[in-house]
Amino acid sequence: MLLIQTTYGKAFPQADGQTVLDAAAKAGVSLPYSCKTGRCSTCKCKVMHGQSTALVDEIGLTADERAQGFVLSCVRSASTDLLLDVEDLGDQVIPEVKTLPARISSLEKLAPDVLCVKLRFPPNTSLIYLAGQYIDVIGPGGLRRSYSVANAQVPDKQLELHIRAVDGGAMSDYWFNQAQTNDLVRINGPLGSFFVRPLTGLHLVFLATGTGIAPVKAMLEQLASAIATNQPLSITVYWGAREPQDLYANPSQWHPTLRYVPVLSRAPDAWTGVRGHVQKALLADATDLANTVVYACGADTMIQSAKAVLIQAGLPDKRFYSDAFVPSGM
Numbered sequence: 431m432l433l434i435q436t437t438y439g440k441a442f443p444q445a446d447g448q449t450v451l452d453a454a455a456k457a458g459v460s461l462p463y464s465c466k467t468g469r470c471s472t473c474k475c476k477v478m479h480g481q482s483t484a485l486v487d488e489i490g491l492t493a494d495e496r497a498q499g500f501v502l503s504c505v506r507s508a509s510t511d512l513l514l515d516v517e518d519l520g521d522q523v524i525p526e527v528k529t530l531p532a533r534i535s536s537l538e539k540l541a542p543d544v545l546c547v548k549l550r551f552p553p554n555t556s557l558i559y560l561a562g563q564y565i566d567v568i569g570p571g572g573l574r575r576s577y578s579v580a581n582a583q584v585p586d587k588q589l590e591l592h593i594r595a596v597d598g599g600a601m602s603d604y605w606f607n608q609a610q611t612n613d614l615v616r617i618n619g620p621l622g623s624f625f626v627r628p629l630t631g632l633h634l635v636f637l638a639t640g641t642g643i644a645p646v647k648a649m650l651e652q653l654a655s656a657i658a659t660n661q662p663l664s665i666t667v668y669w670g671a672r673e674p675q676d677l678y679a680n681p682s683q684w685h686p687t688l689r690y691v692p693v694l695s696r697a698p699d700a701w702t703g704v705r706g707h708v709q710k711a712l713l714a715d716a717t718d719l720a721n722t723v724v725y726a727c728g729a730d731t732m733i734q735s736a737k738a739v740l741i742q743a744g745l746p747d748k749r750f751y752s753d754a755f756v757p758s759g760m
Contacts, residue, residue: 431443431444431445431677432444432508432509432510432511432512433511433512434450434453434454434511434512434514434516434737435470435511435513436459436513436514436515436518436570436757437478437511437513437514437515437516438515438516438518440459440522442454442456442457442459444507444508445726446507446756447507448507449474449485449503449504449505449506449507449587450475450482450501450503450504450506450507450512450514451466451473451503451504452506453461453508454472454503454622460519460522460524460623461473461516461517461519461623462477462516462517462519463503463504463623463745464621464622464623464752464754465490465503465504465754465756466504466506466651466747467489467504467505467756468484468487468488468489468492468502468504468505469489469490469730469732469754469756470730470752470753470754471490471491471502471734471737471752471757472623472624472751472752472753472754473474473498473502473503473504474490474491474500474501474502475501475502475503475514475515475516475613475703476501476514476515476516477497477499477500477501477509477512477513477514478499478509478513478514478515479510479512479513480508480509480510480512480513481508481512482501482506482507482508482509482510482512482743483506483507483509484501484502484505484506484527485505485506485507486505486701488501488505488506490502490519490717490734492738493543493671499741501709503516504679509740513529516712517748519623522560522625522627525557525559525560525563525620526558526624527618527619527620527621528557528618528619529615529618530551530555530557530567530616530617531551531552531555531614531615532549532550532551532614532615532616532617533549533550533609533612533613533614533615534547534548534609534611534612534615534644535548535549535550535551535588535611535721536548536611537605537609537610537611537717539737540592540678540679541584541596541675541678542675542711543594543596543673544592544593544594544595544641544676544678545592545593545594545605545606546580546590546591546592546593546595547588547590547591547605547609548588548589548591549588549615549617550586550587550588551587555578556587556626556644557587557589557617557619558583559579559583559619559620560620560625561582561583561621561625561626561645561648561649561651561652562578562579562622562624562625562626562628562645562648562649562725563578563579563619563620563621563622563624563625563645564576564577564579564590564619564620564622564645564753565579565617565618565619565620565621565622566614566617566618566619566621567601567615567616567617568593568616568617568618568693569601569604569615570604570608573600573601573604574618575601576621577591577592577593577644578591578592578641578642578644578648578727578753579591579619579620579643579644579645579648580584580592580645580647580648581647581651582648582649582651582652582655583652589617591644592641592643592644593605593641594640594641602740609707611641613736622753623645624710624725624727624751624752624753625649625732625739626649626652626653626675626725627662627723627751628658629660629662629723630660630662631634631663631721632662632663632721632722632749633662633663633664633665633666633717633721633722633723634662634664634665634666634722634723634725635661635665635666635668635712635717635723635724635725636649636650636665636666636667636668636725636726636727637668637670637708637709637712637724637725637726637727637729637732637736638667638668638669638670638708638726638727638728639669639670639708639728639729639732639754640670640671640676640728640729641672641728642726642727642728642729642753642755643669643679643681643727643728644727645727646669646681646682646725646727646751647681649725650665650667650681650684650688651684651685653665654684654685655709656684660683662723663721664687664689665685665687665688665689666688666689666690666691666707666712666715666717667688667689667690667691668679668691668693668711668712669681669691669692669693669708670693670694670695670707670708670711670728671692671693671694672694672695672696673696673697673698674694674695674697674698674701677692677694688718690695691703691704691711691715692704693705693706693707693708693711694709706759707732707734707735708732709732709734709735709739710739712724712736712740713739713740719740719743719744719745720744720745722745722749723746723749723751724740724750724751725751725752726737726750726751726752726753726755727752727754727755728754728755729754729755730754731755733754736750736752737750737752
């Protein structure tokens with residue numbers, strides 16, 4: 431067994447071949463993560479002492495980050511004892527991951543290629559989660575796909591998912607062509623560390639593309655019910671899509687004081703709103719980035735671009751949180 435220590439005082443053992451992230455989870459130590467494939471960089475940490483090996487290519491790291499000693503804990507395995515500089519999640523209790531049965535309560539088309547699925551649990555059973563986290567749905571034949579939960583914790587204990595059709599996708603075929611109300615599936619979760627940290631004294635910005643708006647909806651619903659002292663200075667949502675029909679909801683309904691900026695990359699001539707990409711729209715607004723925290727969710731390309739340009743423009747590195755939607759084949 432090797433020993434992995436963090437700069438904020440927690441330590442845990444790692445078995446041979448085990449990833450740092452899995453070792454931490456087994457020991458009850460919460461580290462940030464999202465995709466678990468080495469692509470999104472949510473689990474980025476810096477090796478202060480020791481050696482480790484990448485089990486797969488760390489696509490989520492830039493060459494400069496690699497040179498500085500950063501690694502991705504989801505695909506790294508310690509070769510010696512390690513000391514890691516990693517985000518301290520503080521007193522935040524990450525809910526226990528469970529595998530539970532659930533039935534489909536309803537299926538509703540939000541857009542031609544987006545389906546709203548609501549799941550319910552058996553009596554006396556529920557899933558405790560943090561707004562922004564995701565679950566894995568295990569469907570027919572053991573098919574397993576990840577989906578962000580699109581609602582904050584509610585009294586009826588139902589989960590809302592926003593599911594986009596994927597050409598040729600086996601799970602998409604189930605959702606859009608076969609699924610029926612009362613179908614039984616299993617869910618595993620909650621997963622990920624995409625949830626709101628303390629916001630006092632900060633401007634809060636959400637960047638979303640496509641169904642990346644789902645966890646944003648959950649976080650906004652949670653914030654809407656939070657006490658005044660836990661509210662940020664301001665809230666702005668930039669939601670990007672290709673065409674108007676892809677913007678299938680109005681985020682202004684989810685929090686009473688937010689500013690909503692829809693952004694289209696293939697806007698029709700009649701479109702009078704913002705054109706281009708969400709990160710460029712944020713930069714064009716000349717926001718006080720030094721006092722801003724950004725939560726980005728959606729396409730991996732958007733997240734990588736947004737992180738690079740925003741940090742270069744003055745956003746503190748540790749105030750960019752993300753959840754990248756990585757194709758299931760990756």
